[in-house]
Every structure is written in structure tokens, then in C-alpha cells.
Amino acid sequence: MKARVQVMLKAGVLDPQGEAVRHALGSLGFDGVEGVRQGKVIELDLAESDPEAARGQVTEMCEKLLANTVIESYQIEIG
Amino acid sequence: MKARVQVMLKAGVLDPQGEAVRHALGSLGFDGVEGVRQGKVIELDLAESDPEAARGQVTEMCEKLLANTVIESYQIEIG
Numbered sequence: 616m617k618a619r620v621q622v623m624l625k626a627g628v629l630d631p632q633g634e635a636v637r638h639a640l641g642s643l644g645f646d647g648v649e650g651v652r653q654g655k656v657i658e659l660d661l662a663e664s665d666p667e668a669a670r671g672q673v674t675e676m677c678e679k680l681l682a683n684t685v686i687e688s689y690q691i692e693i694g
Numbered sequence: 695m696k697a698r699v700q701v702m703l704k705a706g707v708l709d710p711q712g713e714a715v716r717h718a719l720g721s722l723g724f725d726g727v728e729g730v731r732q733g734k735v736i737e738l739d740l741a742e743s744d745p746e747a748a749r750g751q752v753t754e755m756c757e758k759l760l761a762n763t764v765i766e767s768y769q770i771e772i773g
Contacts (some may be wrong), residue, residue: 623737636759643755645751645754647740647751648755650739651736652736653735653737654734655733655735656734657733658702658731659729659730660728661728663726672724
């Protein structure tokens with residue numbers, strides 16, 4: 616079973632990487648960029664075939680490793 | 695206008711980061727993880743209000759900066 620996790624910084628948390636990308640885009644002549652937020656996307660191939668069990672496992676993976684839940688939020692897509 | 699870009703390594707390109715995550719998950723006791731691919735997601739706030747024009751700009755941003763098109767592929771969502 617496939618699962619996809621998107622991890623983004625929580626609103627209000629400074630995103631230096633996003634700012635760096637915005638400045639770089641500006642220097643390349645893209646001046647209409649008002650904001651950039653950058654995060655991670657993680658695609659997982661799981662042996663688990665039950666969607667609910669898979670969601671439970673991936674949630675636990677996010678809480679333990681994939682996301683720093685103090686400053687990041689995550690979204691899980693199963694299947 | 696909002697745009698979202700997902701950048702992933704092309705199939706067949708070795709993903710050391712994904713492998714590192716897989717090993718870490720294994721050491722945390724998640725043994726049903728058969729594969730992990732990690733990429734970037736970039737959320738952009740654009741001054742542009744026309745969807746097609748926005749798609750054109752973001753495509754150009756991907757080609758010039760956001761993706762290394764030799765080893766990475768990108769997907770763009772507008773709006």
C-alpha cells in the first residue's frame with residue numbers, strides 16, 4: 616500500500632528556506648512572488664494492506680520521526 | 695494566486711535520503727516499510743491572478759531554480 620505524507624512548517628513559524636527561495640526567484644527576475652513556504656513530501660511503500668491500519672502506522676511514524684511536531688504539521692494520504 | 699510545486703527524484707535515481715528514513719523507521723520498529731522516496735513541496739503566493747499565466751511563470755521557476763530537471767521531475771498545482 617502506498618502512503619504520502621506532506622510535512623510543512625506551522626503557520627507563523629519563520630521559513631528561512633522559503634525566504635531564500637523567494638529572494639533567489641526575485642534575482643532571476645520573478646518579481647510577482649509574494650511568499651514561499653517549503654516543506655517535505657515523503658512517499659512510503661508499506662507492506663500493510665488495510666488502509667486504516669496503514670494510516671495508524673504512518674501517523675505514528677510522523678509523530679516519532681517524519682515530522683517535528685513542535686514546529687511542523689503533517690498531512691497523510693493513504694492509497 | 696496560490697501555486698503548489700512538488701519536486702521528486704525521477705524513478706531510478708538513487709534516493710539516499712529516502713533510504714536513511716527507511717533505515718531510521720526500521721530501527722524504531724516499523725518493519726513493514728518497503729520503500730521511501732522523499733521530495734520537496736513548495737507553496738507559492740503569486741501576485742498573478744490569471745491561472746494560465748501563473749502556470750507559465752511557475753513552470754519557468756521550476757525549470758530555472760526549483761527543480762534540477764536532470765534528476766528531478768516536478769508537478770504544478772495552481773489555485
